Amino acid sequence: MNALLEVKDLNVSFQGNENEKGNENEKESGTAVFYVSFSIREKETLALVGETGCGKSVVAHAIMRLLPPESRVKGTIEFGGKNLLELSEKEMTKLRGKEISIIFQNPSLALNPVYSIGHQLAEPLRIHGQEKRKGKEWKEKEERKEKVWREKEEKNEKGLKMRKNNFSNVARVLKRMGFSNPHEYMGYYPSWCSGGMNQRFLIAASTMLDPVLIIADEPSKGLDRNRVAELEIELKRLKEKSETAILLISHDLGFVRRLADRVAVMYAGEIVEIADPSSLFERPLHPYTQGLLNSLPERGFVPIPGSSPPLSSPPEGCRFHPRCPFKEKLCMQEHPELKESNGRAVRCFLCL
Amino acid sequence: MSLKAENLSRKYGSGLLGRGKCIFRDVSFELEPGKTFGLMGPSGEGKSTLGRIISGLESPTDGAVFFNGNPLSRMKKAEYTTFRRKVQMMFQDPTDAFNPRKRIKHSIFEVLNLLEISGTERIRCTKEILKTTGLPEEVLLRYPSQLSGGQLQRLALGRILLLDPEYIVLDEPTSALDVSVQAQILHLLKNVQAEQGISYLLISHDEAVIRFMSDSCGELENGQMDLIEV
Amino acid sequence: MMQEEAYIRERPRKWKDFLAHNLNLDIRKYKRNLKKLNRGGLFLFTFFLILALFPSLFAPYSPTERFIPYEAPSTAHLLGTNDIGNDILSELVYGARISLMVGFASASISTLIGLMIGLFSGYFRGTPDELLMGFTDVVLIIPKIPLIIILGAFLHPSIWILILVLGLLSWESIARVVRSKTLQIRETGYVKSARCMGFSSFHIMVSDIFPNLIHVLLPKFMLATASAMISEASLSFLGLGDISMKSWGIMLSFAFSRGGFIRDMWWWYLPPGICITLCVMFIALMGFGFEGREKENGKRGVDSE
Ligand code: SF4
Numbered sequence: 001m002n003a004l005l006e007v008k009d010l011n012v013s014f015q016g017n018e019n020e021k022g023n024e025n026e027k028e029s030g031t032a033v034f035y036v037s038f039s040i041r042e043k044e045t046l047a048l049v050g051e052t053g054c055g056k057s058v059v060a061h062a063i064m065r066l067l068p069p070e071s072r073v074k075g076t077i078e079f080g081g082k083n084l085l086e087l088s089e090k091e092m093t094k095l096r097g098k099e100i101s102i103i104f105q106n107p108s109l110a111l112n113p114v115y116s117i118g119h120q121l122a123e124p125l126r127i128h129g130q131e132k133r134k135g136k137e138w139k140e141k142e143e144r145k146e147k148v149w150r151e152k153e154e155k156n157e158k159g160l161k162m163r164k165n166n167f168s169n170v171a172r173v174l175k176r177m178g179f180s181n182p183h184e185y186m187g188y189y190p191s192w193c194s195g196g197m198n199q200r201f202l203i204a205a206s207t208m209l210d211p212v213l214i215i216a217d218e219p220s221k222g223l224d225r226n227r228v229a230e231l232e233i234e235l236k237r238l239k240e241k242s243e244t245a246i247l248l249i250s251h252d253l254g255f256v257r258r259l260a261d262r263v264a265v266m267y268a269g270e271i272v273e274i275a276d277p278s279s280l281f282e283r284p285l286h287p288y289t290q291g292l293l294n295s296l297p298e299r300g301f302v303p304i305p306g307s308s309p310p311l312s313s314p315p316e317g318c319r320f321h322p323r324c325p326f327k328e329k330l331c332m333q334e335h336p337e338l339k340e341s342n343g344r345a346v347r348c349f350l351c352l
Numbered sequence: 353m354s355l356k357a358e359n360l361s362r363k364y365g366s367g368l369l370g371r372g373k374c375i376f377r378d379v380s381f382e383l384e385p386g387k388t389f390g391l392m393g394p395s396g397e398g399k400s401t402l403g404r405i406i407s408g409l410e411s412p413t414d415g416a417v418f419f420n421g422n423p424l425s426r427m428k429k430a431e432y433t434t435f436r437r438k439v440q441m442m443f444q445d446p447t448d449a450f451n452p453r454k455r456i457k458h459s460i461f462e463v464l465n466l467l468e469i470s471g472t473e474r475i476r477c478t479k480e481i482l483k484t485t486g487l488p489e490e491v492l493l494r495y496p497s498q499l500s501g502g503q504l505q506r507l508a509l510g511r512i513l514l515l516d517p518e519y520i521v522l523d524e525p526t527s528a529l530d531v532s533v534q535a536q537i538l539h540l541l542k543n544v545q546a547e548q549g550i551s552y553l554l555i556s557h558d559e560a561v562i563r564f565m566s567d568s569c570g571e572l573e574n575g576q577m578d579l580i581e582v
Numbered sequence: 583m584m585q586e587e588a589y590i591r592e593r594p595r596k597w598k599d600f601l602a603h604n605l606n607l608d609i610r611k612y613k614r615n616l617k618k619l620n621r622g623g624l625f626l627f628t629f630f631l632i633l634a635l636f637p638s639l640f641a642p643y644s645p646t647e648r649f650i651p652y653e654a655p656s657t658a659h660l661l662g663t664n665d666i667g668n669d670i671l672s673e674l675v676y677g678a679r680i681s682l683m684v685g686f687a688s689a690s691i692s693t694l695i696g697l698m699i700g701l702f703s704g705y706f707r708g709t710p711d712e713l714l715m716g717f718t719d720v721v722l723i724i725p726k727i728p729l730i731i732i733l734g735a736f737l738h739p740s741i742w743i744l745i746l747v748l749g750l751l752s753w754e755s756i757a758r759v760v761r762s763k764t765l766q767i768r769e770t771g772y773v774k775s776a777r778c779m780g781f782s783s784f785h786i787m788v789s790d791i792f793p794n795l796i797h798v799l800l801p802k803f804m805l806a807t808a809s810a811m812i813s814e815a816s817l818s819f820l821g822l823g824d825i826s827m828k829s830w831g832i833m834l835s836f837a838f839s840r841g842g843f844i845r846d847m848w849w850w851y852l853p854p855g856i857c858i859t860l861c862v863m864f865i866a867l868m869g870f871g872f873e874g875r876e877k878e879n880g881k882r883g884v885d886s887e
Contacts, residue, residue, distance in 0.1 A: 051530040051531075051532060051533070052500070052501065052529075052530050053500065224394055224395050224557065225394070225557065225558075226394070251530055251531070253531065291532065292531065292532055294535075295531050295532040295534070295535035295536075296531055297558070297560030297561065297564065298560070300564075301534070301535040301538050301539065301564055302535060303532055303533075303535035303536040303539055304532045304535075304536075307500060307502060307503065307533070308500070407778055408778075409774060409777060409778065433780065436778070436779070436780035437779075437780060439778075440775075440778055440779065441774070441775065441778045442775075443771040443774060443775065444771075445771055446771075448770040448771040448772060449771040449772055449775060450771075450772050451772045451789075451790050451793070451794070452772075452794070453793040453794060454793070459772075462781075462789065463779060466779065466780065466781060508771075508775070511775075511779075512775075512779075515779060515780075
C-alpha cells in the first residue's frame with residue numbers, strides 16, 4: 001500500500017512574542033517538534049500518543065496548517081503528491097474539510113446551538129459545492145447565477161433542488177453513522193441531544209465530504225467513561241464503513257490500543273517508538289514506553305521518576321536519559337537515532 | 353477529631369420559584385482518621401457539590417456536616433477557624449490552583465502570613481514543602497503559567513499541608529493530568545497520608561484510581577449513595 | 583473596453599474573496615496595526631501629559647499676560663492673541679493641564695466607584711448583588727448633561743463640581759464589567775482554595791481578584807477619561823464651565839462668543855478643537871490597545887494546553 005500522508009523531518013519551533021515579558025519568552029521559545037517523520041497509509045489508523053507538551057497536537061496542527069503565526073515550520077508534509085507546507089492559504093482552505101477533516105475536542109462547543117443539526121451538517125456540502133462551481137469558469141457561472149437571482153422562480157426551484165440534494169446526502173451519512181431515521185434528527189437542535197449524540201453528529205459532519213484523512217485531536221479528552229466507549233464504537237464504525245485513514249492523537253492509552261493500527265509514541269518533541277499496538281503494549285521496547293505503560297492503572301500506577309524536560313532546553317544526548325533506569329554513559333553524550341527493524345522503530349541505544 | 357456527614361441533601365434552583373431539582377438526598381458517611389474514603393460516580397451526579405459541602409464552601413439544603421460533633425452551620429467563630437484549618441480541599445484543574453498574577457513564592461508566603469509564621473521559620477517551612485513534594489527550589493520564582501500541571505498539583509498539595517490539616521477533600525485530583533503524572537501524584541498522596549495520618553475524601557470518576565487509593569468507598573448514582581466493597 | 587469593464591466589476595468580488603480566504607491573516611494584520619497604534623497613542627499621549635505637567639517649559643508667555651488683542655500669528659505670537667490680548671499658544675499649553683485633569687479626575691472617581699460596587703456585588707452575589715445592581719440601573723437612567731446644566735445654573739459653576747458630577751454618574755458600565763469578571767474569577771481554583779484556607783473575604787478581593795481585574799479596568803479607565811474630556815468640552819462650550827480655569831473647551835467657547843468665528847480667526851478656534859480631538863483619540867487608542875492585548879492573552883490562555 002502506498003503512503004497517503006508522508007511527514008518528513010518536521011520541525012516546529014515557536015518564538016517568544018517580542019511584546020511579552022522576558023519570563024514568558026522563556027516558556028514559549030523552543031522547539032516543540034524535533035525531526036518528526038512518519039507516514040500514514042491509506043485506510044490506516046495511526047495513533048500519536050504522548051504526554052501533555054510532548055508536541056503531538058503541534059504535529060496535527062502543522063498538518064492542518066493551523067499553527068499560530070509565531071511558529072516556524074521546517075520539513076515536508078506530503079499529501080497526495082503535494083507539500084502541504086507550500087500550498088497557499090486558498091488551496092489549503094479547499095483541502096480542509098474536503099480531503100482532510102478534523103474532529104475537534106469538545107462536541108458541545110463545536111456545534112452552533114442556533115442552527116439545526118441538518119443545517120449544520122449540510123454546511124460543508126454547501127461551501128465546497130460552491131467552490132467546485134467556482135473552480136473552472138468562475139466568471140461565467142457567476143454571471144449565470146446573477147441571472148438566476150433576477151428570475152425569482154427559477155432561483156427558488158434551483159435552490160430547492162440543491163438543498164434537497166444536500167439534505168439527502170446528509171441523511172445518507174447519518175444513516176451510515178447508525179441513526180435509524182435521519183430525517184427526524186436533522187430537525188433537531190444540538191441542545192436537544194445528549195453529548196454522545198452530538199459527538200456522533202460531529203463525526204458525521206467530518207465525514208460528510210468523504211475525506212481521505214481524518215485528524216482526531218484528543219477526541220476523548222474530558223469525556224466520561226461511557227462517552228469514551230461510545231466514541232470508540234463510532235470511530236470503529238467509521239473505520240469499517242468508510243475508506244478513510246485516521247490520525248488519532250490521544251493520551252488515553254487504552255483507547256488507542258483498541259483503535260489504532262499503528263502507534264507512535266512521542267516524548268519531548270520526538271518520536272521514540274513506532275509499532276503496532278499489540279506488540280507495543282505487550283512488549284514495549286523503549287524505556288519510556290515501558291514506564292508509561294507501568295503507570296497505567298492496570299499495572300499498579302508505577303510512576304516514572306522525574307518529569308518531562310522543558311522544550312526550550314532538552315537534555316543532551318538521549319532526551320529521556322535523566323529519567324531512564326537503564327541509562328549508560330553513551331546515552332548522555334550521543335543522541336540516538338530512530339532505528340527500524342521488522343516493522344518497529346525505536347530510538348534507544350540498548351534496544352534492537 | 354471527626355468529620356461526619358449526616359443525611360445531606362442538595363437541591364438546585366430551589367429559589368423563589370421553588371420546583372428545585374434534587375441532586376442527591378440522604379447522603380451520610382464518616383471519614384475515619386488516616387483512611388481514605390472514595391466517592392465515585394458519573395459526572396453530573398453532584399460529587400463535586402458534595403465535596404464542597406463537606407469542606408464548608410457550600411451549604412446543604414438539608415442535613416448537616418458535623419465537625420467534632422458540632423454542626424457546621426451553628427459553629428462559634430473559634431471553632432470555625434479550626435475547622436477552616438483542619439479541613440482542606442484540592443481541586444481538579446491545577447492550572448488555576450494558583451493566582452496567575454503572583455509568583456509561587458508569594459502564593460505560599462501568603463498562607464504562611466495567615467498562619468503568622470515569619471522569618472527563618474518561614475524559609476524552613478517552604479523548604480519542607482518542597483522536600484515532601486519533591487520539587488526543585490527554582491519553582492518558587494516561577495509564575496503558575498510556567499509550570500506543568502503535575503508540578504502545580506504538587507505545589508497545591510504542599511500549600512495545603514502548610515496548614516497541617518486532618519482532612520483533605522480531593523476533587524478529581526488527577527483527572528486533568530497525564531497517566532505517568534497521575535501515578536506520581538497518587539503515590540505522593542499515599543506517602544503523605546502514611547507520614548502525617550491525614551484522611552482523604554477522594555472524589556473521582558475513575559474506578560481504578562478509587563480502588564487503588566481507598567479503604568472504603570461509595571458510589572453516588574441517581575442521587576443516592578451506596579457503599580461498595582473495595 | 584469589455585475587459586476593462588469586467589475587471590472593474592470583478593474587483594470588489596476578488597477583494598471579498600481575498601478577505602474570506604485570508605481571514606486569519608487579515609485579523610492578524612489588523613492586530614499588528616492595532617499594536618502600532620497603541621504604541622503611537624502612548625507616545626503622543628505622553629507628549630500631552632508632559633505639556634500638562636510642565637506648561638511653563640513650553641509656553642512662551644504666561645497665559646494671563648496681555649498684549650495687543652486680535653493679533654494674527656507672527657513670530658512673536660505663533661498662534662496670535664485673543665480678544666483680551668492673551669497669547670493663544672500659551673493658553674493652549676496651560677489648558678492641557680485643566681482638560682486632562684478633568685478627564686483623569688472624573689475617570690478615577692468613576693473607576694473607583696465602579697470597581698468597588700462591581701467587586702462587592704460579584705463576590706457576595708445574592709441579595710447584595712441584586713440591590714447594588716438595581717441601584718446601578720437607577721443611576722444609569724439619570725441624564726448626565728441636563729443634570730449638570732441644572733446644577734450649573736443653581737451652583738456657582740466650578741470645575742470641581744463638574745468633575746464630581748461626571749465621576750459620580752459614569753461608573754455603571756465599569757461596575758457591570760467588573761461584576762461579571764468577578765463572578766468568573768470567583769469560581770476559579772485559587773479563589774476557592776483561598777476560601778478553603780480561611781483567608782478573609784477582604785483579603786481575597788484585594789489580593790486575588792483585584793490583580794486579575796486590572797487589565798479590564800485599564801482600558802475602561804482610558805475610555806472613561808476620553809469621554810469625560812469630551813463632556814467637559816461640550817459643557818464648557820455651552821458656557822457651563824469654570825471661567826477661572828481655562829480649559830480647551832472654554833477657549834473654544836470664548837472663540838465662539840468673542841468673535842473668533844466671525845472674524846475668521848482660525849488660529850483661535852482651530853487649535854483647541856484639534857487638541858481635544860487628538861488627545862481624546864490617543865487616549866481611546868491606548869484603551870483599545872490594552873483591550874486588544876487582553877483579548878489575545880485570554881485566547882492564548884485557552885490555547886496553551
Ligand atoms: S538511549 Fe539510553 S537513556 Fe535513552 S532510553 Fe535508551 S537506554 Fe535510556
